[in-house]
Amino acid sequence: GQQLNQSPQSMFIQEGEDVSMNCTSSSIFNTWLWYKQDPGEGPVLLIALYKAGELTSNGRLTAQFGITRKDSFLNISASIPSDVGIYFCAARGEQTGANNLFFGTGTRLTVIP
């Protein structure tokens, strides 16, 4: 079931603006992941975080593993039209086991040119 609270549910932004989305939980996790899903495609891994407090960048994307291990955020700087899609957080920990993930409900991003 859904144990990750992802927000916002959707965002409409102008091209060039920065974007921020986050995921929170009442449970502790030891891995946080961020995926992007384009229409008709499977999720593609953007950033993986394995250590509390870790801040990792991938181009214009930056994500952080919250120090409490219960949250994570993803920032996209200077958005472009191809950033459109649904972004999912995912987490792994004792509740999921080593080979499962809980997924957030997704943030649907629309970039207006």
Added chain:
Amino acid sequence: DAGVIQSPRHEVTEMGQEVTLRCKPISGHDYLFWYRQTMMRGLELLIYFNNNVPIDDSGMPEDRFSAKMPNASFSTLKIQPSEPRDSAVYFCASRRRQNTEAFFGQGTRLTVV
């Protein structure tokens, strides 16, 4: 590498019919996962295999669902008999070993009418 390959991409079937979804994992990957994505429940793990052996099928909704992996390069997910509530996008994913992240296929969109 071609990535995880799923077929068919779309399937429309009548209630009561048998449905078989197919997956070819990335060569050399030891783990294979079947996920289901719906609006109501998001992405959920159904079952996963390690070295062709089913390890955890606790996510399989009921006995109508079965999955096999006869060899390292092929897996099937079968629904018999299918019901309208099985309508969803089914994803296959594979990964090389533990402590790495999985790659997703493009999914099969199943519609049961």
